Amino acid sequence: MTIQEPGWLPDQQEADAGGLSPIGLLCDGILSAIGQISNNPEEATVEIGTRINNILSLFSETEFEVSSAKRRISALKSDLRRVTEQLAVLRQEQFGQSSEKDRGDLLEEDLGLALEDEFDEEPKEKPKGKRARKVPKDIRVITVDHFPDDMSCGSCGDNLKSIKREVRVGKFRIVPEHLVLVQDAYHTCACNREICKENKPVAAKSGNYIMKGRGMEPEFAAEAACQKFFEHTPPYRLERRLRNANINLARQTIDKAVAHLAKHLRPIQDELHAHVLSGHTAQMDETPVKVQAPGKGKCDTGYFWVINRDEANWNSEAQPAVVYRYAHSRAGAVAEELLSWASLRFLQTDGYAGYNRLFKDNGQNEGLMPSRCNAHARRKFFEAHLATESKLAAKVVQMYRKMYAVEKAAKGLPPAEREKLRLQKTLPIMTELKAILTKHEADASGKLKTAISYTLNGFDGLQRFVFDGRLEIDNNGVERCIRGVALTKKNSLFAGSHDAADVWAIYYSLIESARLNKVNPRSYLNWLVQEIERSRGMVDYSQLMPWHCPVGRIDN
Structure with missing residues (x-):
């Protein structure tokens, strides 16, 4: 008996030289084995062949449905790729150029490009749990003691005494715009002895150099510069925060102080320029x-x-x-x-x-x-x-x-x-x-x-x-x-x-150079101000490069 495979797919016919699929060959082998059995009723052989043909017909229909589903999936993937590309273009038009790394991932993953690379490393496991909280050593610590509400003994009525003190993890508190007014009091001194009356009194002189005659310290100008060029906060926001603290300091005054401080920092910019061009x-x-x-x-x-x-x-x-x-x-x-x-x-x-x-x-x-x-x-x-x-x-x-x-x-x-x-x-x-x-x-x-x-x-x-x-x-x-x-x-x-x-x-020459050397820009600017103020400008500016800064080192 010959097995008929109704609706059999062409690619399945090519799988066998005789036009039968592997499962068709298996079923044909079963029928051949049954035919070789002696005294086997012909009705039973015909019935078995009919049932096998029905099985093959159902298998053929299932395979056809699977093939159709694969084609639909392929079409959907093509549509998804096209929509993803259009979305990427729209994102670029809306937000501008993005990271090359992110765009490379888009090309490889969303567009389905298979890239083989012998240098690829296995993905690193994400760290588990919370990171340990870093607390600077010089931070001001406020300790608040907590006692039970009722400090009297329930039996005798005497005051309770502390027998155990447990210090738990601290909580950070922000003190916004904590300003301090520094008043300079200059004394005039003289000797009161009779024999020293001819000596003139000696008056203390102002030690200000950078901000001489101005109503703020150079550290204030350095902080204002950091907020603008390091934290990218416009001066009007600083002016608003100061006004909220009842201090009427105009942004124009702040800008003038920042520009004045920049004149004393310009030689450091020149030293950085010379260093860059010497490589x-x-x-x-x-x-x-x-x-x-x-x-x-x-x-x-x-x-x-x-x-x-x-x-x-x-x-x-x-x-x-x-x-x-x-x-x-x-x-x-x-x-x-x-x-x-x-x-x-x-x-x-x-x-x-x-x-x-x-x-x-x-x-x-x-x-x-x-x-x-x-x-x-x-x-x-x-x-x-x-x-x-x-x-x-x-x-x-x-x-x-x-x-x-x-x-x-x-x-x-x-x-x-x-x-x-x-x-x-x-x-x-x-x-x-x-x-x-x-x-x-x-x-x-x-x-x-x-x-x-x-x-x-x-x-x-x-x-x-x-x-x-x-x-x-x-x-x-x-x-x-x-x-x-x-x-x-x-x-x-x-x-x-x-x-x-x-x-x-x-300021950007100083701030970004500090960042490249893993030095906190705020610490670096304050160190520069202190060194220039201390030496009254008589300093070797080549020794004020970020890699010489002794403070503000960033661990990672």
Whole structure:
């Protein structure tokens, strides 16, 4: 008897040379075995064959339903991927550029890209339980003793005595705007002896240096600067809190004190600038800032030029620093002037054309070599993939992910080992990347064309980090230093004047350099004020760098 498989799927027919599926072959074998039994009634054989055919028919229908469900699931995944991409684009338009790490996770997980990487580490387990509360040693502790409501003995009526004292975990209390008024009393002294009447009385002199003749201490101005440039709180909020404490101190007075203190801190900014330009490599970027222009009815646009030196990824004894300089223009001439006396070998930047004049052979900075930022190139391919669903763009992002995995493995290694690892792992990826982009450059269009052209035009600078272990794969370090400026710009809307913008640059040079050296910026500024006040300005400013600060060290 031959088994019939009604509605059997074509792909199942291909599973067997005779047109039967594996289960069909099994059932056919059962019928053949039954047929070989002697004296077996034909009616029983026919009945068994009919039942088996019914089973196969039901199995065929079930398989067809499973196949249809798989197709529906595939279609739903495709719709989900498209909606996810549209949502990512809308988020970028609404909130601006986000973290490269977060956007990379979106590309890999939500878009379903399978990325294999030999450098991937196993996910770390999240710490269990609550973290231990850190309490500074110098914090003021207020102890409150608690006794029973009834302190009399129930038997004899005498007063109870404490036999056990249990001190429990303390509770933090905030004392808002705790101000102290410091009054200076200057004494005039003289000798009362008869023989000393000819000696004139001696009067005490004021010891104020930084804030001489002003109604606040330099520590007050330093705190106001920290609140604005470190905590990104506009001065009007400080003015409001002071008014709530019945102190009528105008924000203009506070701003003038902050600007006055900045004049005494400017030499430290110059020392940071000299330190940054004396290294092997530096990163440079610029960011716009709105500056109030009285009489124009609108704001001018100025620029903060940021130069960063951070060797922490390959030098355990690194002394990182970043310097901010304000300028009215974004022209390349400003960058050339800021680097006119640099001894740098490499300068890492983005693709802004204004930096090109720095690398001319006959320029003022002859010998300075360009190094480009791969994060900018990767971001363009990521955006091209979101806009066009280009498989080429997705492949390039995967290649960049592998290169960044190499950088993760190379972090903390000496320069020679970093270079060796990059030559072994990263250089083949860069070579393949250039070949792929060159092959598809002519056929690309839109955002993908822009991304390919951007990468190929600066490819030498993009791969320069491979051949020097002291270079970084991108200039994210200097871009992280701009985050604080962005927050202050958002909360303050604009700088009051060009001179005020220059004050911003001074404080950000000190605050961000302190952060790079894991020093609390508030502690650092107060230490600077105390040293300058103590020495009355006669101090070696090179000894006031953040890495010399003895207070405010951050453990992690």
